[in-house]
Amino acid sequence: MTPHEAKGATQYTTYHPRWYRTRVSTYWWLGKWYYLKFVLRELSSIFVAYFVVITLLQIHSLSRGPEAYARFEERMRNPLMIALDAITFLFVLFHTITWFNLAPRAMVVRLGGKRVSEILIAGSNYVAWLVISASVAWFILR
Amino acid sequence: MAETIQLEVTRYSPEHDAAPTFQRFEVPYRKDWVVLDALNYIKDKLDGSLSYRWSCRMGICGSCGMMVNGEPKLTCATFLSFYAPDAVRVEPLRYFPVVRDLVVEMTDFMVKLQKVKPWIIRKEEKSIADGEYLQTPQQLDVYKQFSMCINCMLCYAACPVYGLDPLFTGPAAIALAQRYNIDSRDQGAKERMDILSQHEGIWACTFVGECTEVCPKHVDPAGAIQQYKLTAAKEWFKSLLMPWGAK
Amino acid sequence: MATDAPKKLLEPFFWTLFSAGGVVAALLMPVHIFLFGLAFPLGWIRDLSHTRALALIEHPLVRIYLFVFCSLPLFHWAHRFRYTLYDGLQIKHLNEVITVFCYGGAIIGTALAGYLLLSLP
Known part of the structure; x- marks a missing residue:
């Protein structure tokens, strides 16, 4: 039984007593760059969540005093952690780019009866993004 | 340049075959031929039993959608020269049940299309004596893009969510619902929202976006679905804040 | 059906949280990861001292900022990860477990962020 039949999709057997249905492969997203890009975009959310956890650990160590905070900083200097953070940075950057590029498709802005172009x-x-990033960096480093 | 080109075409006879197979045909290669011309050559000259749908040959009727080398295409608008000298593989539209050879069963799409009420709904119809429903060019521009859909179902063949969840209403039907929702003459948005705000309506979509890529009419169904989600979310918060206002 | 009603009701709510989280992650996360994940640990910029970091986080607005920074992106993750598990791995039959894991995680993370930020000196 295909998933379509199992879920009671539209019944139309009256006119076609027999037909053929293919099953969707579990690896449907591997065959095509466009689909793979989609899955990578969705998986970027794991790295988003990972960095939230890091931030929570940082706040926790901050509240437990200077030694705990120094231990947190020491752990962040571990080469494995730096490698993981570099990958995280790339994935989150990918999220940022795809998010900004797709946003105008979901949100239509009209000015004077005309749709504002997606590029704009x-x-x-x-x-x-650049202004906010610079402000955040300035606030932390000032 | 080669004078002929190989076509690998899906053959399936429900009376004889347990599963589809491929049959190779050699057809003349001409620069101005599209895949549909090659299929017509096969049917006329090589094997009259080959079954497939087509009608207008000019990208308007939406009948000749098939998978060409794994991509959903209108075969009347897909030139052989794009693939030559390599063989071209022609398969029936993905995710739909195959009835025979390249012919798919499309009742599922037709039922879904009807469900979203793609026509103008008025609370009260004007009498003919009162004249037409007027619309400015700006009001037309709001929905025009979504009205270009020719129901060719290429977007369904491009949508992995439809493949995985057959109950999903799907790109074209939602885009057409949106086309009427944002039409200044229509008053049926609430009726359609009840159907499309279910999980199998707009919420199943994950914005893969491939439906928009394959659309031969540049309808952007993916954009239509996200815009619809935004409207549905706004409605939801509105009904939460003003429960007495909900009708 | 009784089970359908709340699901239908919550879908737009969680989608809004997903979208808001997506915006927050897109706008704010790259600079945070660059500073705290790369620039400080690699010594490109001198690390923040404990006193300096504590001084930064003292202001209530900074705490609210950090609360939003932690909470919304977790709901963004919950939504995307849930659908990736459904479609990518085709394990929709584990629907309930996945939903509880994803949104439960986001809610626990949010509560934790609130608790940590309130209990700071």
């Missing part, structure tokens, strides 16, 4: 909306997203 994506562009303003990137500008906002």
Whole structure:
């Protein structure tokens, strides 16, 4: 039984007593770059969650005093952690880029009866991103 | 340049075959021929039993959608020269049940299309004497893109979510629902929302986006679905804040 | 059906959290990861001292910022990860377990962030 039949999809056997259905492979996303890109985009969320956990650990160590905070910083200097953080950075950057590029498709902005071009909306997203990133960095490092 | 080109075509006879097989045909290679021309050559000259759908040959009727080398394509708009001298593999549209050779069963799509009520709904119809429902060019521009759909179902063959979850309403039907939702003459958005705000409606979509890539009419169904999600979310918060306002 | 009603009700809510989390992660996370994951540990920039970090986090606005920074992206993860498990691995029959794991994780993370930020000196 195919998943379609199992889930009671539209019944239309009256006219076609026999037909052929193919099953979707579990690895459907491997065959094509476009699908693989989609799965990588979705998997970037794991790295997003990972960095939230790191941030929570940082706040926790901060609350437990200077020694605990020094231990946290020492652990972050571990080459394995740095490698993991580098991968995290790339994935989150990928999330940022795909998110900004797709956002104008979901959110239609109209000015004077005309739809504002997607490039303009994506562009303003990137500008906002740069300004906010610079402000955050300035606030932390000042 | 080779004078002929190889075509690998799916053959399936429900009376005789347990599963589809491929049959190779050699057809003349001409630069101005599309895949559909090659199929017509096979049917006329080589094997009259080959079954497939086609009608207008000019990308309007939406009948000749098939998988060409694994991609959903209108065969009337896909040139052999794009693939030559390599062989071209022609298969029936993915995720639909195959009835015979290249012909798929499309009742599932037809039922879903009807479910989302893709027509103008009025609370009260104007009488003919009162005249037409007027619309400005700006109001037309809002939905025009989504109205270009020719129901060719290429977007369904591109959608892994439809392949995995057959109950998913799917790209074209949702885009067409949205086409009427944002039409200034329509008043049926609430009726459609009840159908499409279910999990199998808009929420099953994960914005893979391939439906938009394969659309021969640049409808952008993926965009339509995300816009619909945004509207549904707004409605949800509105009904939460003002439960008395919900009708 | 009784089981259908709340699901239908919550879908737009969780999607909104997913979207908001996506925006927060896209706008704010790269610079955080660059600083705390790469620039500080690799010594490109001198590390923040404990006193300096504590001074930064003293302001209530910074704490609210960090709460949003931790909470919303977790709901973003929950939504995406749930659907990736459904479609990528085709394990939709584990529906309930996956939903509880993903959203449970996001809720616990949010509570933890709130607790940690409130209990800071």
